[in-house]
Amino acid sequence: MTCVALAITRLRCQQDERTGEENIAEAARGQPSWAAVAPRILIGHAGTWSLEQTCWVLWGLLGELQSPIMDFHHTWECFPELVEGWTYHYSNKTMKWNEAREWCKTHYTDMVAIQNKGEIAYLNEILPYVKGYYWIGIRKMKGNWTWVGTKKTLTKEAENWADNEPNNGRNNEDCVEIYIKRKIDEGKWNDEDCNKRKTALCYTVNQCSELTSPLNGRMNCTHPIGGFSFGTACSFDCAKGYKLKGSGRVSCSADGTWSSEQPECEAITCSPLKEPQNSLMKCDTPNGNFSYNTSCQFSCVDGFYIKGATEITCTESGEWRDSIPQCEAIKCGSLQTIDNGFINCSNPDEHLVYNSTCQFSCGEGFVLEGASHLQCTASGQWSGETPACKVNQCSELTSPLNGEMACTHPIGSFSFGTACSFECGKGYRLKGSEKISCSAEGTWSSEQPKCEAIKCGSLQTIDNGFINCSNPDEHLLYNLTCQFSCGEGFVLEGASHLQCTASGQWSANIPQCKAIKCGSLQTIDNGFINCSNPDEELVYNSTCQFSCEEGFVLEGASHLQCTASGQWSGETPACKDLHLPPASIQDTATVCLAVVPAILSSGLMFAAWLMKRLRQKGCCEGWKYFYSEDTMDYDHARKWCTENYTDMVAIQNQEEIEYLNKVIPRMKVYYWIGLRKIDGIWTWVGTKKPLVKEAENWASREPNNQKLGEDCVEIYIKRDTDQGKWNDELCTKKKHALCYRVSTCTSQTTLAHGRMNCSHPFGNFSYNSSCNFDCNEGFIRKGAKTLRCTEFGEWSGQTPACQVSECTSLTTPNHGSMKCSHPFGNFSYSSSCDFACNKGFIRKGNGTVHCTESGKWSNLQPECQAQSEISPVKFMTLSVIGGTAATLVCSSVTLLLLMIYRKSRSLPDITSNNAAYGHKPTFAGPDRSGKKCSPLMSHGFVSPGVMDGFVFIVEGIEHVRDLLDRRVRARAIPPRNVQELAGALVEEWGNISQQELTNLVQSMRRRCTAVLQAAGGHSRY
Known part of the structure; x- marks a missing residue:
């Protein structure tokens, strides 16, 4: 049981065996007011008294505190629960109100704050009377009586003033005393001056720990005494989305503990979410994972679309507002098959979802036009248009020329x-x-x-002769003819002209120009004959010198010459005796003249003799020798030679070895030469040529490779034994370098309009280098064909030049014009001249001539003849009406003439008077199909209306046609087009005599006109 007293002590109480409830009932008899204010009294821990039990009692007497042993049956008193939870205290000395309050707050809780009348009665009962009474915790503040502990204004119902109080009798009576054990107004209040000294009346209340509002919640407390003390009660509730965890109401117990733990506001949570497949989930959780007001946004990865709400929220009920959405794959439509091609997709048609790819390829001969693969994009569309297979195209071809x-x-x-x-x-x-x-x-x-x-092979020029080809610009093509002729004193042996045939062969072998020979001359008595050629070669321009013995004089020409006719230029002379004295000077001169040609006749022998003499003077042919004073290894020796001279010595023959052994001084060590073992083969380092067996010059028992790696060669100069012989040595040994320098000539360059081909046995344009010179077609070499670099560093002659072949100058024909082009010079090789005649004149001859490589014109210069000069007697029919070119092909050919001219060109009508001796002119032409011949009319002219724009002059007999055909074919340059054909026909017709025509008019059969076969045998013009 808890008892409240002014002082607290432990008492040993005695109790009979009656229950506490019975004692309480007895003690409460005669005290009805107690029962009203205290419905329950605590008497023990278990509701019964033990024999010895600690009990709290009120004990309050002035003086020292004591702990008497009391007879529990008669002397204890228990008070109601209304004062449960605190104790009262008073001071043992008096003090002002402010001092009293401070003392209470320092040692206890605060000054007593009266809660009800029962408490007043209780205090009056237990407190001792003191002079000046007790200060209590009520004071006037801002004109209102206020409980200082709780800061609450005194309510009317709680007032307990003594009669006529408060009266503020002395002014500033702002503090309150309580009359304890006063004879009148016992337990009442009185306002007093705060500076008066009175006993402090304090209380100690049991305190509970201070509470605060829970997070995300609210707390509402009542504090009947003040602060979180005994009697305080707090109720709790939570904010939206939170639920209370614990009791919703707690109170501060008498023992200073809360009736239960302070509750918490726990966030309401929804069930945890798992990120759906192929989606992205982003949650905003302000109060913890998946708690109230958590919102989760959903989106899909590329290629998927969301099915359901894009955002769901956790509600206060702990349920999600919507279901979790799903991400479904975006599909692209099926692709159509492509013609001549194939599609290969990563997935079947029904699964062509985002990122699916389809590869396209084409069949053989087709190429893909467009993307080679398409991909299903995130938008459900393919990444491009479906490609197509386009057939591979080759470049367009046209018919080849000819x-x-x-x-x-x-x-x-x-x-x-x-x-x-x-x-x-x-x-x-x-x-x-x-x-x-x-x-x-x-x-x-x-x-x-x-x-x-079709080309025939080039024709070689013939000695002492000339070749004149009909059209050199055609480069020896089919039907080309070449005429051969010989120079003066020579006669042609073989065909005089060759023709290039369709097989690419010439129609005959190349003829030759044989020299015209003169007969042998008879010896003359007492004289001598000295001819330039032997008897069997006494040809054109050969000369024979005549002389007589001593004492005879020549009578006649001193020399005869073989002429172009094959006859000597005169009669053979004779020697007549005149008894003249001897001519020793003449004899001497004759001997000298005979010796010099003999010496010079062998250039090789002379050169050898000259070189031998030069060697005897310490020089050698074409090069000089040098050696180093210092010794060095092989590689440095070769470098020294190549940097300062030509190279290391390469031995050419035994004579050179003897010469070197003679002129090179003897040294303590010998000399390196340009011979070394490369890939196991002894090789001349300058020419990279291997040493041949015949050229070996080893000393006895060499090469022996005695020390291994003896890959370089020295030469023994002036050694006691094996002089001039070779020995293999280690390349790292030091010896003297033996070098040579080749004589060099100035560099030659290719001739203008020519070619040069050189060989260099010892280096570019050095000793023994030789260069051959040739000129291009149409150019003649002036100078030596071959030059050689001599041992003296000079060329054997002057560099030749190529000079263009020149033709004779041409002049403008009378009544005509000439237009020429000269690529290489006036009237020289490749010059071309075109000729035209003035109006009223006709060209006789080729319209174009060319200067050939031989310096001759391809044809004679044409002339311009007046039209009246052309005899009409020889024409059977000739009538020309302007028109454009056309082709006439007939199966039966009996033509005489076919002439097709443009409208801008014309020829005069030539009547048929006297032409065919009574033959009536007949004309024929192509029918509308252009494939057959049909008669047009039986009179002499063709009307332009019959075949618009064309006239075909057709008349004649088979024999005349054949004659013209042979004549046109035999021309040096056959006609190449209609205009040339017309000109050729006119010219050849003019060359046929009237007698020939008379003889030919025997056959009267007439046939359809057709095209005369001309150059190339074509029947199409």
């Missing part, structure tokens, strides 16, 4: 599978494949062939 082409195109024009075959016209041969095809890669199986004019 040939025809026929192609098949199974897929498309000049595309994969296209095959083209080629053939050439007469006089041309195919260069390349006869048939080519377009491959799968879009390339032709081979290059397009060309029709190459």
Whole structure:
């Protein structure tokens, strides 16, 4: 049981065996007010008294505190629970109100604050009477009586003033005393001056720990006494989204403990979320993981779309506002198959989702046009347009010049599978494949062939003769003719002209110009004959000198010459005796003249003799020798030689060895030469040529490679034994370097309009280098063909030059004009001149002439003849009406003339008077198909309306046609086009005599007009 007293002590109490409840009931008899204010009294721990039990009692007497042993049956008193939880105290001395309060607060809780009348009665009962009474914790503040401990204003119901109080009798009576054990107004209050001295009345209340509002919650407390002391009660609730964990109400117990632990506000949580597959989840959790008000946003990775809410929130009920969304794959539509191609996708059609790829390829001969692969994008669209397979195209071909082409195109024009075959016209041969095809890669199986004019081999110039080809610009093509002639004193042996045939062969062997020979001369008595050539070679321009013996004089020419006619230039002279004295001077001169040519006749012998003499004077042919004073290893010796001279000595023959042994001084160590073992083979280092067996010059028992690595060679100069012989040695040994320097000549350059070919046995343009010079076609070499670099460092002659071949100068023909081009000089090789005649004049001869490489014009210069000079008697029919070119092909050919001219060109009408001796002119031409011949009319002229723009002059008989055909074909330069054909026909017609025509008019059969075969045998103009 808890008892409240002014002082606290331990008492040993005695109690009978009655229960505490019975004692309480007895003690409470006669005290009805107690029962009203204290419905329950605590008497023990278990509701019964023990024989010895500690009990708290009130004990309050002035003086020292004591702990008497009391008879528990008669002397204890218990008070109601209304004062449970605190004790009262008073001071043993008096003090002012402020001092009293400070003393209470220092030693206890505060000054007593009266809670009810029961407490007043209790205090009056237990407190001793003291003079001046007791200060209590009430004071006037801002005009209001206020409990100082709780700062609460005194309410009307709680007032306990004595009669006529408060009266503020002495002014400033702002503090309150309580009358304890006063005879009147016992337990009442009185206002007093605060500076008066009275006993302090304090209390100690049991305190509980201070509470604060829980996080995310609220607390509401009542403090009947003040602070968190006995009797304080606190209720709790939580903010939205939180729930209370613990009791919703706690109170401060009498023992200073809370009735239960302070509750907490615990966040309401929803079930944990797991990030859906192929999605991204981002949660905002202000109060902890997945707690109230947590919001989670959902998005999908690329290629997926969200199905459901994009955001869900945890509600105050602990449930999510929406279901978790799902991410479903974005699909692209199926792709169409491509013609001539294939599709290979990473997934089947129904699974063509984001990032799926489809590869495209084409069949053979087709190429992909567009992207080679497509990818399903995040938008559900393919990354590009579906590609297509386009057939591989080859470059377009055209018919070769002078040939025809026929192609098949199974897929498309000049595309994969296209095959083209080629053939050439007469006089041309195919260069390349006869048939080519377009491959799968879009390339032709081979290059397009060309029709190459059939060429005959170049004709060699003939000694003492000339070649004149009909058209040198055609480069010896089919049908070209070349005329041969000989110089003065020579006669042609063989065909006088050759023609290049369709087989590429000349029509005959090249003829030769044989010298015209004169007969042998008879010896003369008492004289001598000295001819430039032996008897069997006494040809044109050969000369024979005549002289007589001593005492005879020559009668006649002193020399005769063989002329171009094969006759000597005069009669043989004779020697007549005149008894003249001897001519010793003459004899001496004759001997000298005979000796000098004999010496000079052998240049090789003379050179050898000269070189031998030079060697005897300490020089050698073409180079000089040098040696080093210092010794060095092989590599440094070679470097020294190449930097200062040409190279190390390379021994050429035994004579050179003897010469070196003679002129080079003897040294303590010998000399390195340019011979070394490379890849196991003894090699001359300068020329990289291996040492041949015949050139070896080793000392006895050498090479022996005695020390291994003896890969370099020395020469014994002036050694007691093996003089001039070789020995293999270690390349690191030090010896003297033996070098040579070759004589060099100035560099030669290629001739203008020519070619140069040089050989250099000892280095570029050095001793024994030789250069051959040739000139291009149309140019003549002036000077020696070959030059050689001599041992003296000079060329054997002057550098030649190439001089252009020149033709005779041409002049403008009368009544005409001439226009020339001269690439290399006036009227020289490749000069070309075109001729034209004034109006009213006709050209007789070729319209163009060229200066050939031989210095001759390809044709005679043409002339311009007046039209009236052309005899009409020889023409059977000639009528020209302007028009454009056309082609006439007839199966039966009996032509005489076919002339097709442009409208800007014209020829006069030539009547048929006297032409065919009574033959009536007949004309024929092509029908509308252009493939057959049909008669047009039986009179002499063709109307322009019959075949618009064309006139075909057709008349004649078979024999006349054949005659013209042979004449045109025999021309040096056959006609190459319609205009040349017309000119050739007119010229050849003019060359036929009337008598020839009379003899030919025997056959009367007439045929359709056709095209005369001309150059190349073509029947198409």
